[in-house]
Amino acid sequence: MSKDHLKVGQSGEKLAKAYLEAKGYKILACNYKNRFGEVDIVAKEGEVICFVEVKTRQGIGFGLPQEAVFEIKQRKLSLAALKFLKENNLLNAFARFDVVSVVIEAQGPKIELIKNAFEFNLRPGY
Numbered sequence: 001m002s003k004d005h006l007k008v009g010q011s012g013e014k015l016a017k018a019y020l021e022a023k024g025y026k027i028l029a030c031n032y033k034n035r036f037g038e039v040d041i042v043a044k045e046g047e048v049i050c051f052v053e054v055k056t057r058q059g060i061g062f063g064l065p066q067e068a069v070f071e072i073k074q075r076k077l078s079l080a081a082l083k084f085l086k087e088n089n090l091l092n093a094f095a096r097f098d099v100v101s102v103v104i105e106a107q108g109p110k111i112e113l114i115k116n117a118f119e120f121n122l123r124p125g126y
Contacts, residue, residue: 012056012102012109013040019100019111025050029084036079041100049095051081053117056102065101066114074121082122095120 017027025043032039041052053073055065077097085091099117103110 008056008058008104009054011104012100013054015056015102015109015111016052016054016100017041019113020052023113032080032084034080034083034087036083037076039077039080039084042084047094049085049090049093050098050115051077051084051095052098052100053077054100054102056104058104060103065103066099066112066117069099069117071121074118075123078120078122081120 013030017030020041020043021027023045025045027041027043028049029042030040032042039051040054041050043050043052053069055068057063057065074097081095081097085093085095096116097118097120099114101112101114
């Protein structure tokens with residue numbers, strides 16, 4: 001991954017975090033990693049644990065950012081989220097997956113929150 005690509009992703013995550021906080025989310029963790037993968041942001045909205053994938057693009061020439069959360073990514077996020085819930089004794093908590101789409105445009109970033117973007121996907125197969 002190029003340094004520019006990494007910087008774009010990091011700036012998108014920073015924007016997404018601020019956006020979620022402004023919406024009342026309580027941030028529990030950023031860049032949570034385990035052997036299954038990485039969750040960009042783990043947050044709480046009310047009593048719901050939200051596992052948030054942030055996708056950032058510099059324009060939409062290659063499609064909308066949220067379109068890049070393919071099934072394989074959903075599986076990895078699901079496994080990582082389940083591990084987080086186990087580690088924190090939250091297996092009985094309500095949980096969901098949100099996606100924050102960030103498009104960097106000349107006039108400023110366009111941010112979109114997609115709640116319940118996908119269901120837990122623990123089917124085997126990569």
